[in-house]
Amino acid sequence: MPPISPPAVSTLSREDGIPKYQIDLSLPPEERYLLLAKDFSTRMQEVVPLFDEVLETLVSSAILRRLLHFLARIFLWRLYSSEETRELKGIARAANIDLYYLVALNVALDGLLGCTSGGVVVKPSWGKEREERMMHFRTLDWGMDRLRGLVVVLEFVRSADDPDVVVARSVTYAGFLGVLTGVRENLSISLNFRGSHACSTISLRFHQLLVLLGLQPPTATRLRTALLCPKPVLSLLTLATNLSSTKTSPCYIILCDSIETVIIQKDLTHGTKRCSNQFVACTNHDQYDERGADDDVKSNLYPKANLAGMEIVLEESEERYSCIRDKWTRYAQKKAGKQKTEWLAVGEKTLKNWVQEYPIMNECTNFACLLDPKMGQIRWLERGWVVSDSDGDDGS
DSSP states (O other): OOOOOOOSSEEEOOSSOOOEEEEETTSOGGGTTHHHHHHTHHHHHHHTHHHHHHHHHHOOOHHHHHHHHHHHHHHOSOOSSHHHHHHHHHHHHHHTOOHHHHHHHHHHGGGSOEEEEEEEEEEOSSSSOOSOEEEEEEEEEOSOGGGGGGEEEEEEEETTTEEEEEEEEEEEETTOOSOSEEEETTEEEEEEEOSEEOSOHHHHHHHHHHHHTTSSOOHHHHHHHHHHOSSOOOOHHHHHHHHHTSOOOSEEEEEEOSSOEEEEEEOSSOEEEEEESSEEEEOSSOOOOTTOOSSSSOOOSSOEESSTTHHHHHHHHHHHHHHHHHHHHHHHHHHTTSOTTSOOOEEHHHHHHHHHSTTTSOTTEEEEEEEETTTTEEEEEEEOEEEOSSOOOOOO
């Protein structure tokens, strides 16, 4: 594979910070996102044309696209969760956006994201808790720049219990209600798109149709349930086992509890797990544990592409995975001459530098972050690159 080069001109966008909103789960669902929806109404309306852009890539006929718009208005009126449907209706009214656009965003977004996620043992550079522990690194990529302006941080509280206690945090898009990236004490979660599947294509498309119509929950809704559950967090293995057997579209689910990180390679009705207490990573193509699968479900031997044109996506995924894996390998080799019992903790600044390097962070990255499940915190968060059309040097 030829050497990877970053874009000719790219800079990190620091023109504004990523806004933070408090979401009170004790309020009626229709009222929880009102402030966010009003603040982001203009930006959300600017993103509406993305619906047409996606349709144009899938459907060449203008007449058929108009028909699909008509059908969307009729059938895309709800999500599987009645709670999320009520939340979404409140957002649609406050932002003055047709509900079906927001439904489409919520049921389609988690299946079209390119991402890099994983866990690595880190030596924290600040905070009260300085002991070495696993942290969860994450980039989220999407090839449509307008979504970058919708990135927000949500802090969930339950004012009826204690308004000062943040029960969970999420990095997401304004108008999106599921969990793509989230953290609470003793659990961090991220969701990666999977570019292939082993199940029947007909079964997969039928499941996706049920999700689109609100008759099955999207994967991000299932992860929201795990993140916002008022009960104590399940053990990592129990949660991973439960999610592995849950019906979802093919994806990768990354879980971390600060002691261990588990990556679930999900197919429609089953999943395989690989885990580590030092380093493990995942992008958008299948990885096989060198020790063999630890499930009773066999690995994908003949995966099929989810969508046409996946070859480029999978090639870029392999490049990102190789980059982050090689950084860890070189780091571990440097430590190899020391005592074997020494914990291979990476400096927090070093990990940030790894994540910021091309192609892990690239022209499609909407944000990059570092999650600390030990404390339930977002340790670091940064917007992605903005690629300039003018000539110049790489400013990253």
